[in-house]
Amino acid sequence: MSVRKPTNPKIALLLGLFFFSVLAAxxxxxxxxxxxxxxxxxxxxxxIDYSIDVINKSDQLFDGEIQVSNIPRSWTYSLKSGAYTxxxxxxxxxxxxxxxxxxxxxxxxxxxNYNFRITAGDSATLPLIITITEKGSSETEFSTDQSNxxxxxxxxxxxxxxxxxxxPEKQLYALMADAPRGWEVTFKADYKAVTSVEMEPNTxxxxxxxxxxxxxxxxxxxxxxxxxxxxxxxxxxxxxAVVTGSYAMELTTPTGLVSxxxxxGSSKKLQLVVRNTGSSDLxxxxxxxxxxxxxxxxxxxVKIDRLSPGSEATVYATIxxxxxxxxxxxxxxxxxxxxxxxxxxxxxxxxxxxxIWGWIGVLVILAALGGVIFLFKKFGRR
Numbered sequence: 001m002s003v004r005k006p007t008n009p010k011i012a013l014l015l016g017l018f019f020f021s022v023l024a025a026x027x028x029x030x031x032x033x034x035x036x037x038x039x040x041x042x043x044x045x046x047x048i049d050y051s052i053d054v055i056n057k058s059d060q061l062f063d064g065e066i067q068v069s070n071i072p073r074s075w076t077y078s079l080k081s082g083a084y085t086x087x088x089x090x091x092x093x094x095x096x097x098x099x100x101x102x103x104x105x106x107x108x109x110x111x112x113n114y115n116f117r118i119t120a121g122d123s124a125t126l127p128l129i130i131t132i133t134e135k136g137s138s139e140t141e142f143s144t145d146q147s148n149x150x151x152x153x154x155x156x157x158x159x160x161x162x163x164x165x166x167x168p169e170k171q172l173y174a175l176m177a178d179a180p181r182g183w184e185v186t187f188k189a190d191y192k193a194v195t196s197v198e199m200e201p202n203t204x205x206x207x208x209x210x211x212x213x214x215x216x217x218x219x220x221x222x223x224x225x226x227x228x229x230x231x232x233x234x235x236x237x238x239x240x241a242v243v244t245g246s247y248a249m250e251l252t253t254p255t256g257l258v259s260x261x262x263x264x265g266s267s268k269k270l271q272l273v274v275r276n277t278g279s280s281d282l283x284x285x286x287x288x289x290x291x292x293x294x295x296x297x298x299x300x301x302v303k304i305d306r307l308s309p310g311s312e313a314t315v316y317a318t319i320x321x322x323x324x325x326x327x328x329x330x331x332x333x334x335x336x337x338x339x340x341x342x343x344x345x346x347x348x349x350x351x352x353x354x355x356i357w358g359w360i361g362v363l364v365i366l367a368a369l370g371g372v373i374f375l376f377k378k379f380g381r382r
Contacts, residue, residue, distance in 0.1 A: 043202070051098060183211060
């Protein structure tokens, strides 16, 4: 009778580890989890729908739990197959089943890469990466790339802005602006003037804002706060308009009367007033005229060096008429102008006959009457 020697414990341990590794390798090769997109970049508040295939490459039925691990606690996800929420799945040999993994990213999340994985039993692991492209929030954002504009008082300041609804609900935003009194502010969305906009969650709306100051606004820098407001959220944006001022002047007379009379060949001195009705200084204001042939206008002064907003200057215009001008109405155009603006008036000038010709006319009439009376007396007695 033969007696077998006891097995060496070290050899038994090595054989056990070998068979365990073979079985583990077989199990690992037996079930595969597959999705074509393992790294996806999205913005805060968005969601991803993964379609994942559970493929059984073995010759045995696979019946195991499906789990998602390492996903951030504030994120939510769901596992479904068809219309059912699942946590376990069975796949026949050499077949596959498709499951859907939906991951919803919250609005408040930091920018960066987030790694997690989905496992099928103890057999297969599928690592996944979601890249968040920007830091998120759960609030409304109102922004613009260019908040400062410059122009004169007659310009329209146009700003392009973006309104972002980062809340999880649909919002109806009322659009408001705190502009100086008399200024016009118009909000435009989708090429239409609006006072409010409705936005779905995690959407962006481009809003154009047109701001028109009053004509009399003084030169300076003006801050215009604008707001997008709902009952639950709001966002503010400050716009800036740099107004260089307006240029305007008025040429008139102290009484507003723009007519006079004159005798042929004589002159008439008129008093004019040049007013700066704009909001910027007027410089190098020159006086010009347009007259009938052989007439002349002399200004004193002929040029105003500077005229501040709201102030006025007196200018005298001497009109010299043609000595051969026949009686009647004439028009002389008087103008004040500089490179930025101008103002003109049409002066009506009535030319009268000289007084001496009036007396001569009277004498002629008297002489004619005297001659008639003489002839009547002389021949009337016969």
